[in-house]
Amino acid sequence: MMSKPMNVLTTKPSPLSTMVVLLIICILSFYALHFPHSSSPSSASRNMETVFLSTSSNSTISTYLRALTLHPHLAGTKPASDTTSYVLNHFLSLGLEAHTASYATLLSFPVRSSLSARFGDGSAASLPLSEAASAAPVVAAYHAYSPSGSVHARAVFANYGRERDYQALAAMGVSVRGCVVVVRKGGGVGRGAAVEVAEKHGAAAVLVYGESDTWREGFERGHVMRGIGDPLTPGWGGVEGGERLGLEDSEVLKRFPKIPSMPLSAEVADTILSSLGGVSVPLEWRSTLKSKVRHVGPGPTMLNFTYQGEMKVATIQNVFAVIKGSEEPDRHVLLGNHRDAWTYGAVDPSSGTAALLDIARRFSVLLGLGWKPRRTIILCSWDAEEFGMIGSTEWVEQNLINLGSKAVAYLNVDCAVQGPGFFVGSTPQLDNLILEVMKKVKDPDSEGVSLYENWAAGGGGNNIQRLSGVDSDFAPFVQHAGVPSIDMYYGRDFPVYHTAFDSYNWMAEYGDPFFHRHVAVTGVWGLLALHLADDCILPFNYLSYANELQLYKNMLSNLVDQQISLHPLTTSIQEFASAAKEADDELKKLRLQETEGCSVDMKKRALNDRLMLAEKGFLDADGLQGRQWFKHLVFGPSNDHERLNFFPGVSDSITTSNGFSERERVARIQHEIWRVARAIRRAASALTGEFT
Numbered sequence: 001m002m003s004k005p006m007n008v009l010t011t012k013p014s015p016l017s018t019m020v021v022l023l024i025i026c027i028l029s030f031y032a033l034h035f036p037h038s039s040s041p042s043s044a045s046r047n048m049e050t051v052f053l054s055t056s057s058n059s060t061i062s063t064y065l066r067a068l069t070l071h072p073h074l075a076g077t078k079p080a081s082d083t084t085s086y087v088l089n090h091f092l093s094l095g096l097e098a099h100t101a102s103y104a105t106l107l108s109f110p111v112r113s114s115l116s117a118r119f120g121d122g123s124a125a126s127l128p129l130s131e132a133a134s135a136a137p138v139v140a141a142y143h144a145y146s147p148s149g150s151v152h153a154r155a156v157f158a159n160y161g162r163e164r165d166y167q168a169l170a171a172m173g174v175s176v177r178g179c180v181v182v183v184r185k186g187g188g189v190g191r192g193a194a195v196e197v198a199e200k201h202g203a204a205a206v207l208v209y210g211e212s213d214t215w216r217e218g219f220e221r222g223h224v225m226r227g228i229g230d231p232l233t234p235g236w237g238g239v240e241g242g243e244r245l246g247l248e249d250s251e252v253l254k255r256f257p258k259i260p261s262m263p264l265s266a267e268v269a270d271t272i273l274s275s276l277g278g279v280s281v282p283l284e285w286r287s288t289l290k291s292k293v294r295h296v297g298p299g300p301t302m303l304n305f306t307y308q309g310e311m312k313v314a315t316i317q318n319v320f321a322v323i324k325g326s327e328e329p330d331r332h333v334l335l336g337n338h339r340d341a342w343t344y345g346a347v348d349p350s351s352g353t354a355a356l357l358d359i360a361r362r363f364s365v366l367l368g369l370g371w372k373p374r375r376t377i378i379l380c381s382w383d384a385e386e387f388g389m390i391g392s393t394e395w396v397e398q399n400l401i402n403l404g405s406k407a408v409a410y411l412n413v414d415c416a417v418q419g420p421g422f423f424v425g426s427t428p429q430l431d432n433l434i435l436e437v438m439k440k441v442k443d444p445d446s447e448g449v450s451l452y453e454n455w456a457a458g459g460g461g462n463n464i465q466r467l468s469g470v471d472s473d474f475a476p477f478v479q480h481a482g483v484p485s486i487d488m489y490y491g492r493d494f495p496v497y498h499t500a501f502d503s504y505n506w507m508a509e510y511g512d513p514f515f516h517r518h519v520a521v522t523g524v525w526g527l528l529a530l531h532l533a534d535d536c537i538l539p540f541n542y543l544s545y546a547n548e549l550q551l552y553k554n555m556l557s558n559l560v561d562q563q564i565s566l567h568p569l570t571t572s573i574q575e576f577a578s579a580a581k582e583a584d585d586e587l588k589k590l591r592l593q594e595t596e597g598c599s600v601d602m603k604k605r606a607l608n609d610r611l612m613l614a615e616k617g618f619l620d621a622d623g624l625q626g627r628q629w630f631k632h633l634v635f636g637p638s639n640d641h642e643r644l645n646f647f648p649g650v651s652d653s654i655t656t657s658n659g660f661s662e663r664e665r666v667a668r669i670q671h672e673i674w675r676v677a678r679a680i681r682r683a684a685s686a687l688t689g690e691f692t
């Protein structure tokens with residue numbers, strides 16, 4: 001099952017650091033017991049930060065990870081429900097209030113598959129469709145929600161499977177109609193989009209392989225459903241006994257591809273691609289190719305490919321731990337991670353689950369010392385993320401009103417650690433808070449510097465990303481509910497992604513041998529939560545949002561022609577910037593008065609509400625055209641993510657208006673610009689809180 005030798009974790013907290021932690025806890029317990037009201041809340045919460053950071057333990061996190069990854073835990077299976085109990089019992093054993101929320105949702109599983117090739121020289125071979133090492137209990141490699149089908153056709157190579165790749169093929173006189181298209185993963189297209197574009201060009205089937213120098217025998221499982229959430233309950237929470245569309249409903253059918261697809265290992269892809277004839281691979285593709293492909297085909301290699309899968313309604317379970325707020329229990333800070341995995345899932349997502357369990361442990365230490373968060377904190381463990389963010393999406397849909405009016409922020413961690421380098425993404429009002437928190441956390445890879453220092457020097461992302469992607473559980477929170485959000489992780493593009501090799505041993509040997517990166521993620525995650533839950537005035541800064549919008553407008557001006565007016569954007573951004581400035585001035589003034597303590601104060605509460613709700617202004621009831629579930633007009637999925645990863649509606653109007661008359665083209669783009677401008681105005685007026 002495991003192909004690599006065990007690497008035993010040897011690091012434990014040193015005796016000295018254990019003593020320091022115990023000393024701090026002693027001092028603070030004494031302090032909490034004897035002087036419960038003697039200091040301002042802000043200094044008390046600073047003390048809690050110190051305790052939180054000092055109670056980290058790499059060996060404890062590795063123990064959690066070990067337990068979570070003993071068995072593969074694919075959503076809808078028995079081992080997955082064992083992880084539900086494990087997480088629930090962990091929360092309960094810490095004395096936290098915990099519960100589960102179940103949904104009956106449509107999942108998809110493989111039944112059987114086969115692939116054989118007949119080469120130009122007449123020889124034939126049967127090709128593997130799963131890792132040799134992955135006999136049960138790991139699920140066979142497949143694409144969830146792929147239709148069943150059998151195809152006997154010539155193979156053709158289509159690079160990343162982007163629209164422009166098919167245009168390049170067409171320019172060389174190559175048609176993929178009726179062929180089995182082989183594409184490599186990457187180039188800014190997701191797995192589902194690659195299948196969708198191939199289908200549009202008349203392909204009979206699609207095989208997708210991951211390019212990698214190592215672990216070339218791994219198969220990347222994944223789903224190919226369009227949109228997110230349970231396909232049978234689009235837009236509403238799929239509770240048991242509730243309304244459910246039929247499998248033949250057109251709303252449901254449009255979510256699934258019509259041609260079968262399957263993942264390939266880099267090794268198997270090489271066998272097929274190196275045997276192709278026909279035109280040479282374009283130079284532009286060749287420069288980044290790792291496989292031995294020289295010609296694109298089609299043929300002479302013929303592939304015989306069969307996939308049979310089944311869809312069934314299965315129960316999934318989200319698990320929650322709730323720490324009630326003392327002063328403002330009706331304001332919520334949410335920390336979330338998914339629990340289900342394609343295989344053992346040590347990186348994806350159990351590194352994040354282990355981090356969440358450790359945060360729970362450390363929060364319970366703080367509670368024992370008398371800490372009472374000002375606002376309510378909810379730890380969320382989602383199910384069925386790998387099938388299209390189903391657990392989180394159903395919950396967001398079911399709780400939309402409460403989330404919209406009471407959620408301060410959502411902090412997501414999926415794969416906590418994939419390797420070196422820290423990456424973080426957020427909605428822009430949280431940028432400053434992220435940077436401040438990163439300065440307080442030790443860098444796990446460089447001695448004596450903060451995580452911030454290493455990151456700013458290029459150790460990782462080096463800039464804060466935006467949450468337009470639909471690839472983890474932040475998507476429903478930002479793009480459907482308009483909740484300010486953060487997503488973070490260590491490392492990226494790890495070679496065993498979604499394969500049978502994503503195991504504890506891989507993590508212990510390659511991903512994070514000493515579990516210090518896990519400790520760093522829990523440090524940032526926990527401190528963000530402490531600030532958002534405890535700061536009297538929410539640590540939001542909308543000036544960075546205004547700057548970001550201005551930047552987007554400037555980038556857009558380079559992409560549209562003279563006939564399109566960006567004036568509506570200019571004036572709405574000005575309005576937004578002055579609202580942001582006003583809110584910031586008020587925030588600074590109220591902060592000066594904080595010395596007298598932090599009791600419930602209507603002025604602060606009113607400002608906090610405006611800071612919390614402004615993000616909702618960017619939502620639009622009609623949503624994105626053709627993807628109406630996505631309501632956010634600044635961040636969300638667009639057809640051409642590479643070019644514009646903001647203003648998705650504007651982006652789509654530019655890329656899809658080619659077939660229209662000039663007048664109509666201009667009108668369509670202009671309309672989308674007006675919609676964004678109105679959204680920005682709504683956010684500005686939510687921030688000032690004034691009626692017109």
Ligand SMILES: [Zn+2]
Nearest residue numbers: 348349414415
């Ligand atoms: Zn994941």
